[in-house]
Structures are given as C-alpha cells and as structure tokens.
Amino acid sequence: MRISTSQFYNQNIQTMDNQEAQLGTYYQQLSSGTALTTPADNPLGAAQAVQLTMVSATYTQYQTNQNSALSSLQLEDKTLSSVTSTMQAITSEITRAGDGTLNDSDRASIAQALEGYRSQLMNLANTSDGAGNYLFSGFQATTPPFTNNPAGGVNYQGDNGIRESQVADTRQIATNDSGSSVFLSVPATGTSPVAASGASNTGTGTISAPSITNPAVATNGDSYTITFGGTSAAPTYTVTDNTAVPPTTTAATAFSANTPISLGAGMQVQIKGAPAPGDTFTATPSTAPGNTSVFQTLDSIISALQQPAQNNPTATASLENALTTGTTRFQNSLTNVTVVQASVGGREQELQALQTTTQTNSLQTQSDLSNLTGVDMVSAISKFEETQNALQAAQQTFVKMQGMSLFQYLGS
Incomplete structure (x- = not known):
C-alpha cells in the first residue's frame, strides 16, 4: 500500500490537532473544576445536571421561604408572649378589684391601672415588623389593625386574610394570624359560658x-x-x-x-x-357577640370600677355582676390567645423540622451535582500530562520524518 506525502502530512496534522483539542478540553476542565464544559461532553450527564440544578434552586428558594416564615412566626410568638403577660397582670388587677373591703377610691385606682394595661395591649395588637407591615392586619399589612372606638371597644381595620408561604413541595404554612382571630374571638371549646x-x-x-x-x-x-x-x-x-x-x-x-x-x-x-x-x-x-372582644371586655370592667358603689347595695350588686361577667369573658380571651400562641409554636416547630430536612436534601443534591459535573483532579492531571507527552512526541516524530527523503539514500 502506498502512502503519499500529502496523506502522511494530513494524517499527522489531524492526529496532532485532535491531541491539541483534547489537551484544551483537559486544561479547561482543570481550570474550571467542571467536567461538563459542553453538553456534547456527556449528553446524558448534561441533562441530569440541568435537572439537579433546578432541584437545587428549588431547595434554595424553600430555604429562603422557610427562614422568612420562621422570622415572622417568631416575632408573632414573642408578641403573643407579651400579650399573655399583660393579660395575666390584668387578671390579677380584676381579682383584686373584687375585694369587698375596697372603697370607691381604691377601685378608681385599679381602673386607672387597667387603662394603662389596655394601652399596652393596644400597642401589642398594633405591632409591626419594623418594615411597616403589621402582624395582625391580615392582607392589609400596611394598615394598623386596631383603632379605639369612642363608644367602647375597638374598630378592626384589617381583614381575616392569612398570608401563606410555600415551604416545601406540598406544604404551605400560615405566617400570620388576623387580629380578629386573636383579640376579637374565643374558641367554643375550652371556654366558659358567660353570665x-x-x-x-x-x-x-x-x-x-x-x-x-x-x-x-x-x-x-x-x-x-x-x-x-x-x-x-x-x-x-x-x-x-x-x-x-x-x-x-x-x-x-x-x-x-x-x-x-x-x-x-x-x-x-x-x-x-x-x-x-x-x-x-x-x-x-362564650362565642356570643359581646363576649369575644378583649378590649370591649376591659372597657366594661373599667367603666364598672369607675362607678360609685360605696354604701349602695344595688350599685354594689351591679359591680359584682360586672366583675363576674368581665372575669369570665377575659379568661376566655386569655384562653384564646394561649390557643393561638400554641398554634404559632406548632408552626415554628414544623418549620424548624422542614429546615433540617431541606438542608439535608439540598446538600445531597449539591453532592450529586458535584459528583456528576466535578472533575477528578488526579485523573484529569494524569490524562492531561499523558496527552501532552503524546503530542510532544508526535510533534518531534513529525519533524524528523518531515526531513526524510528517498534521494538521501539514493545519493549515498
């Protein structure tokens, strides 16, 4: 079989071109740390890498949503703890007001103290997250949920909207509770009828x-x-x-x-x-209209304590009835706040569990993606050096063979 000079040149040049191209690929893999520089390197692996990248991005978004939701719930939990503490202090004052040895002046002092606690409760009900979003306004996040009603009680300016966050593939979690469900409602279970x-x-x-x-x-x-x-x-x-x-x-x-x-x-x-x-x-x-607003209950108790009752049996009986009614209503409201706070705590625990699961899944996905697209540095360096040596040998051989001619042997 005859090999022409042009064939010889073309074959050697093609071999060296291929080696240089392979050497460039190895160099790019070593410098980038990525084995899949183009889909052509591994079409199946490239498709799997795209899928894993999408899954990883989804987990990252879930982690962001979980952190945001947990932050909102922790702020609500802290606020409800303050609400509970304030309401427990109010309960102590109401109990003290029922002491039959007190006079009108003593009860007026208690009423004044209750007005101070009511203001604290109002401030807590209008808590915002520092960015102008109110915790208990429902979807009306930028509107203060409560304003005082001159006739007693409050006006609720929010709505019953529940903001939900997607925290897993099949799980949305409520990140707030409406003001009406916290301060203007009581549960039917676990509360007492009101006399x-x-x-x-x-x-x-x-x-x-x-x-x-x-x-x-x-x-x-x-x-x-x-x-x-x-x-x-x-x-x-x-x-x-x-x-x-x-x-x-x-x-x-x-x-x-x-x-x-x-x-x-x-x-x-x-x-x-x-x-x-x-x-x-x-x-x-307990759920009847007039029994459920904690602010209206407080206003009724304060009003009753401000009425003179000393040396007046009818007024004294009226005061005792008002305190009996107010105590039951207020205790029902405190029960409701406790129930809501328990719900918030349950959602916090669920989110913390989801954070652990999502982080584990995210790390596993990133590990799988790294294994699929990452470079085995030892193997890549070995192949790079092997190809480089082969190219150098081919180049040196080609140079020597390029100088060979039949006329050199004929002349001798």
Whole structure:
C-alpha cells in the first residue's frame, strides 16, 4: 500500500490537532473544576445536571421561604408572649378589684391601672415588623389593625386574610394570624359560658358563673334569660331558652337564694341576694357577640370600677355582676390567645423540622451535582500530562520524518 506525502502530512496534522483539542478540553476542565464544559461532553450527564440544578434552586428558594416564615412566626410568638403577660397582670388587677373591703377610691385606682394595661395591649395588637407591615392586619399589612372606638371597644381595620408561604413541595404554612382571630374571638371549646345581669336591674341579686353539670348536653350552648317576677316578698323566676325554635320558657318557680337555677339539663347558675321583680339575668355561650372582644371586655370592667358603689347595695350588686361577667369573658380571651400562641409554636416547630430536612436534601443534591459535573483532579492531571507527552512526541516524530527523503539514500 502506498502512502503519499500529502496523506502522511494530513494524517499527522489531524492526529496532532485532535491531541491539541483534547489537551484544551483537559486544561479547561482543570481550570474550571467542571467536567461538563459542553453538553456534547456527556449528553446524558448534561441533562441530569440541568435537572439537579433546578432541584437545587428549588431547595434554595424553600430555604429562603422557610427562614422568612420562621422570622415572622417568631416575632408573632414573642408578641403573643407579651400579650399573655399583660393579660395575666390584668387578671390579677380584676381579682383584686373584687375585694369587698375596697372603697370607691381604691377601685378608681385599679381602673386607672387597667387603662394603662389596655394601652399596652393596644400597642401589642398594633405591632409591626419594623418594615411597616403589621402582624395582625391580615392582607392589609400596611394598615394598623386596631383603632379605639369612642363608644367602647375597638374598630378592626384589617381583614381575616392569612398570608401563606410555600415551604416545601406540598406544604404551605400560615405566617400570620388576623387580629380578629386573636383579640376579637374565643374558641367554643375550652371556654366558659358567660353570665350577666340586666343593665336596668334594681335589686341586689348577684349571679355566679355558670357551672356545667353534664358536658354531653347539647343545650349547654344555648342562650338563656332568667326573668324575675312575683313580689319582693315572694319572688319567682322563669327561664327562657332563646336558642330553641320557638323559644321555650319554664313555668314560674319560687326563688330561693340557696337553690341553683337549672339552665336546660346540663348547666346551672346560682343567684344570691334579693332580685327585684322585673330584673333579668342571662347566660350566653362564650362565642356570643359581646363576649369575644378583649378590649370591649376591659372597657366594661373599667367603666364598672369607675362607678360609685360605696354604701349602695344595688350599685354594689351591679359591680359584682360586672366583675363576674368581665372575669369570665377575659379568661376566655386569655384562653384564646394561649390557643393561638400554641398554634404559632406548632408552626415554628414544623418549620424548624422542614429546615433540617431541606438542608439535608439540598446538600445531597449539591453532592450529586458535584459528583456528576466535578472533575477528578488526579485523573484529569494524569490524562492531561499523558496527552501532552503524546503530542510532544508526535510533534518531534513529525519533524524528523518531515526531513526524510528517498534521494538521501539514493545519493549515498
């Protein structure tokens, strides 16, 4: 087989070009630390690398969302802890106000202290995150959630929106609670019915907090009205279930301060003192309108403490009833804050667990991507030197062979 001079040149030049190209590839891999410089290097590996890069970016975004959500929940948790502490201090003041040895001046001092605590509570309810976003405004994040109502209580300017963050493939987590759910609501479970006296009562009757004798009775959640009749010397009362359709009223029963009054088949109250004919008392569910706003409850208690009651049996009875009502309502509100804070704590724990899982998955994905695209430096250096030596040998051989000619041998 004959090999022409042009063939010889072309084959050697092509071999050296290929070696130089391979040498350039090895050099680029060594300098960049990446084995896949182009998809052509490893089409299957390149496709897998794209997929792993997308997964890694997703985990990075989840980590950002988790950190942001956890920061929001930790701020809410801290705020609710302050709310709880303030409400516990208020509870102590309300308990002290029930001391029968206090005079009007003492109660006025307690009312003033409660006004200070109310201001603290209002400030906490309007807490912002430092960037102008209010914790308890729902979707109306830039609007202060609460303003004082001149008639008592507050106006809620937020909404019931719950901001959620995508923290995993199939998990969104609430990063806030609305102000209405924290300060204007109470749960139906774990709270107590509220007893109250009529605003126009003229007797000295005082009502106790309702006691549950049979928790399984459905009518425990009904609203009841106790109406007194008869005469001052021989008072009677009737009990009306206002929730029944139509409302039902018991027959008139002789009143005795030592006998509990049944409200349906599973609840009872006790009324002491001397109710006057026409006086009324109510027992309503904890979730009934008027029972759920912590601010309205506080305002009612403060107003009652500011009213003169000294040496006035009717006013004293009215104050005692107001404190009984206010204590139950306020305790229900405190229970609600505790429930909300427990929910926040549960979400914090879930996020912390998700952070650990996501970080582990992210590190594994990055490791897989590194194994797929990274360069084995020892092997790459070895191949680089091997190819470099081969190229140098080819170049030297080509130079020597290039100078060879048949005429050199013929002449000799």
